[in-house]
Amino acid sequence: MPAARDAAYDIPEGFQAAGVACGLKRDGRLDLALIASDRPCAAAGLFTTNRVKAAPVLYDQAILAAPGARIRAVIANTGSANACTGDDGLARTQRTAGQVAQALGCSPAEVLALSTGVIGLPLALEPFERGIPALHAQLSPEGWPVAAEAIMTTDTRPKLASLRHPDGFTIIGIAKGAGMIAPNMATMLAVIATDAQVDAALLGRALRRAADASFNRIVVDGDMSTNDSLIALANGASGVAVTDEDALVEALAAVCVPLAQAIVRDGEGATKFVTLHVTGAADEASAVQVARTIASSALVKTAFYGADPNWGRILCAAGYSGVDVRPDRMALWLLDSAQQPMIQLVAGGQPEDYDESAAIALMQGPAWGMRLDLGRGAASTWVWTCDLSHEYVSINGHYRT
């Protein structure tokens, strides 16, 4: 039984959720989820920047681009990404959205769709015909953990987070991740729902900022999916209006950050959760570029896996990041899980006389950090990443066939 089903969480008013097994996954696991609101929601979405966009991404972008768009439901399936499926794929997404609208008695233009799974398979429609009535029958305010489970692919755990805000509204979020995670836009599927009353434009701005502090900071393997989508819905059922952007960003981030971290912790084959700080950069863009390059390096990630304080690979990756780094200004620390500096590995671009066995022992832990200071300015950033393990290769060498 996945942990999330039993975990305590807060439920926003006016939303229901459900998950069923409709036959999209061959092994009978849950594969179809529905989130529905009893009233129209202000909505915002962030989507993959991949040029190859799945049909549901194109579909949702069109829906959300309509002036005054209001959303009632999100249907999410696993088993098929409905990507590289052309006009027929788009028609199939439209059809499933239409079925949801019919079941809920709303307009098809009020339904968003998410898909994840293998690229290029035609989206089978029969499972939806069976699954949507079943979802409708099972919709419940307590259905969130089941919905979180139904969007899992190679995830080993459902991902759910919630916030009961002192101002009187609630936010809940579910996400799926695992592989193909690069820090460039909403790098997974996630749905965030709140009963706060929020203007759609404000929701969009705040969602982007919250994503920049959460989902856009995670790196599993550097690949970027065709389907990455982050949807936020606000139905106003709490009667609490939120108009302050900073406060909304903070509230959204309180849900998005644990979801993003859960995606990295559950990264394909991941055995270590590493927070990589880059400080002393000339500007934030440089810091981000260095951090992402290091976090995407196969050599760095295998060293993490082997608990090898091979700081040379870190400096080397910074060196080819494209940023004008100066080797002799770089300093590097190992941090504990609370992000406190424990061992300085490098100063002035050269190794410190550190305790190798202590460094290895620290890196053998499941969660720790590194800080690379570039000595070039005051800008900084951080990303969350994981190691590259034998299990990652096993999962992705044999995912499909």
Added chain:
Amino acid sequence: MPAARDAAYDIPEGFQAAGVACGLKRDGRLDLALIASDRPCAAAGLFTTNRVKAAPVLYDQAILAAPGARIRAVIANTGSANACTGDDGLARTQRTAGQVAQALGCSPAEVLALSTGVIGLPLALEPFERGIPALHAQLSPEGWPVAAEAIMTTDTRPKLASLRHPDGFTIIGIAKGAGMIAPNMATMLAVIATDAQVDAALLGRALRRAADASFNRIVVDGDMSTNDSLIALANGASGVAVTDEDALVEALAAVCVPLAQAIVRDGEGATKFVTLHVTGAADEASAVQVARTIASSALVKTAFYGADPNWGRILCAAGYSGVDVRPDRMALWLLDSAQQPMIQLVAGGQPEDYDESAAIALMQGPAWGMRLDLGRGAASTWVWTCDLSHEYVSINGHYRT
């Protein structure tokens, strides 16, 4: 016994080579190589574009930048990269070059140095003091295979190629590669020597073009080393002057291409040699960017490992390459080892009705290709790459500690 020692090869006049075990590697394997010419050579070098450059790279760049630089010898060590070692590292490289100059009776400014191995270790000087006289004593025109063996790190095979040109000159080359191979400049250590008489400026131009057709087309793991160096020496001992740039490029490439391919075939943990063609690009830069992105994708490379014709990952990687690709124009073929199209996987961005088991069978072979046509223009390129295996993770998770 490594194959290269027994293989037939052609030897340029006036050069000698040797390799010894001087104690830089703990396990007693060969670790120091010397290439020497009996007369000064015109020389050219291409070096890593990493901002973190090893001491020998900085040293060689300074030597070769001197007007009228002539080179007599190259000393190459494994076991220590002499990178991230600061001014002291540079002084140690200078010292070893001086020892070689003393042994050969030439100027220190006529000696280049190459290092490979772990980053950040101070270069131990005692092994050089023992090794350089031993190398000098063993120098021989037949020493090339031993020198090729002495520059190996995680390579499993020495890499040597030669060309006896009909015009009467000879080119030989040795290289080491294995990991940290990205297609951006000379991505390994390699020394090319010819007894042709060539102007240094011409040699430099031709070497760059030959590298663009060989070493700059290989991708193992997308990392770029601090030490990558490609050196070419021309001593004129054959008495044959080469003045035609195209002819020289062709001759150099005849040696560089098999060396580059050997590096990929011997990539860390590699089980498959894949030639990835990108055609139909709007311009060559776009083709290169798409090809490198695909070849660096962990998801693509693990699919290669699993012999999984998971074409969706190819299209997906093209989609996030940063190039303005159009999904619905993409076509993809599996090619046999002679680069002939065998199975079309994708047309118009969508899957063809291909024989899955035939595709898997083809991909289970040790060498095959793929062609991705972008449908956007007439430009094309190709790269050589390999898969990402369990063995890669084993090698790099436990390389140093």
